[in-house]
Amino acid sequence: MKRVLETKAVSGQSPNYLLAKAQDLIDWAVNSSRANSLWPMPFGTACCAIEFMATAASRYDFARFGMERQAFSPRQADVLICAGRLPFKLAPVIRRIYDQMPQPKWVISMGACASTGGIFDNYAMVQGIDTIVPVDVYVPGCPPRPEGLLYGILLLHKKIKGESLFDRAPRRDEQPLDERGLRLPPEQIDEISEPFGNSIHQFRSG
């Protein structure tokens, strides 16, 4: 607010300056409202969902950050929190939920499995939900502590407050799947799904 109201010395400035200030004011109002009343869509699958529940329960209470209302329907949600591992069988489900959410929408990938596949580098597991839906904030940990998730939510607040309605390239367009039915080119999916660290040593049986 302070930054926006510092418009005392506007006389003699160019009209563009005034326009920019007005845009700032609108952005500030819109983004603050968006950031401070996020309605989460908890897509809880595994262990992280338990920590998510702990974050929602009395001790950590993410209602303090404007997330009082959990939207179990994607049509009324702002932020999709994927808490837990995502097998291939569940991949079309999360994609559909993401597609059903109205804009503006954000995605938090909670935990190692949602972000990278985690320890499950095998036939059943999507190696990171960013091959399925675009992700805004990755929260590391297996599972992340509630503090970690809260920090991720605050980071998302920061990100939302940095957005602008007046960007040249509209950032809030729907990103549908391409004609192959993929979000990313196949080579890129293969690349980000590569095993990392020492897991290559565990490849062989015996």
Next chain:
Amino acid sequence: MSKRTIAVELATPGLDPQGRPARIPLAAGVGPLEQYGEPDAGEHMLINIGPQHPATHGVLRLVVELDGETVVRVIPHVGYLHSGFEKLGEYRHYNQIIPLTDRTDYLSPMANNVGFALAAEKLMGIEITPRCTVLRVIACEMSRIISHMVWLGTTSIDLGAFTPFLWAFQERERIYNLQEMWTGARLTTSVTRVGGMMADITDDFVAGLRQFIDTYPKTLYEIDRVLTRNAVWVGRTQGVGVMTAQEAINYSLSGPMLRASGVPYDVRRDQPYLDYDSYEFDVPVGEHGDVYDRYLVRLEECHQSNRILRQALERLADGPVNVADPRMILPPKSRAMSDMEAMIYHFKQVMEGVKAPVGEAYVGIENPKGELGTYLVSDGTAKPVRWRIRPPSFINLAALPKMAEGHLLSDLIAINASVDIVMGEVDR
């Protein structure tokens, strides 16, 4: 069509002359469904519940065929959380599998660790130390309490009571603190090792656990006071989802599901592992096999776990935690860095793993959900040929179509909640 002869007086029960909460008289009842006439055949509706639905406790999917509001058939679809645990286990050393066991039934991670360690020790023929035995009992019973707390919290949400959820999660947070004190992790504990434990407990932990034992029953009594004689709770759970003892055995149910149906079988008492045969505890057994009895059994099990924890703390004696076998147990870091022999043992264990003799072992332990079996087959290498989890909630869930048939759709939610599923274990 099932008959519903549950009686409910739709009023909050008052106190009787002695000042105790009065029991609800089981008299005036909702009539049997027949009085509304035979349901029309043919006009059936299909409803899809899940896999993303708050009342399915995870990513379970139910396809329900309804006649009016009565469930004609329900078909559970599982596998939405299939993570390939058993395949991964074939590529891991025995000790490396323990972190995987945390993530199967993530509501009671410590008990899973114990189950796997017991099976591996049976396979390798290791006798664990007395202190380790007591620590594992503590781990199992702490897990039972927090798992039942989640069950109570989520089930009460499903049936419309939000408050017990907050109480239950407060207790969980206290156990989380204890687990963190012991293992460094809130949820994914990995507390056991083959032949011992990852760490010994501290005096602070003992004091904290003692304080927990003393104060925790208060929450149980509060939950008991809110739910047990609550008209809504009783009306929605009594006579719902009945399994007779015969059916329960035929469907291979285990744990509280089996005992609520009146089969007094508890692995801890009837095929004792660790040293459960020397503890004094009761095995609560239900009578009617309905959702209400399952609730009573689980609530009483929390009290009994408390009893066992108290006895375990009494008999906690000093002594080594790990077996005295340098080939099994990692040396302390300081010795591994300064002593040549310890370093070699450390290297061999980390790089090659501990080899198990050819053979196979099955160990079933009484997990909060039921009998968690671990079946290990070894061909003499450091990695098992087969690591099979006998998943209690998977097998219990298979009886859901049988239990839900003929009940109302809203009862289906209660029945599904009463199975106490955790999808990580159902799908593995």
Next chain:
Amino acid sequence: MNPSADALRATFGGAIARAAESCGDTIVYVDRAALLAVMAWLRDTPGQQYDYLVDVTAVEYRDRERPLEVVYNLRSLARRTDLRVKVELDLRGDLAIDSVVPLWRGADWLEREVYDMFGVTFRGHPDLRRILMWETYAEGYPLRKDFPLRGRFSRAEQVRQALNANPEAHYSMEELSIAEAHDELPPDMRERLRRGERDKIPYSE
């Protein structure tokens, strides 16, 4: 050694291939043709009373010459005794075995899981479909030793197949009672049901 092993040999003779002991558990190897008879005998004979089926699973060894084993863990609740029954199936032959669902309803999902993971067919099973993987899963049987840890297809292909799957594709009209009325449905609805249900994903590679 569990005395039931000797009793089984005395009753069934040649159908009991051998009995072994491992880590204190008794294992009885049964000929596959005699499986149902042996199981029914174990369940119903007084003095045996193995009335509780603990688990059904399968084991494939890394040694390709060894047969695949289907493993049944039985328990007598009254006598507090366990017994493990195994049936050996040659990997080169057909992997088929009688279902024990007529004896224990609890075997239903367990056998489906063995079918899903190992490809063992259970004859007489009421509803033998994949249970953990989806019905159009094309890569094979995950727990077989010749199945690579990361699956047969590339990650991109796996993601493509997963995303192209129809989330509603698993209604399986046959298993619901609408299947009985299927022939009377109008042709366009039948066509829609057919498309929505199966072979949505063309197999590639």
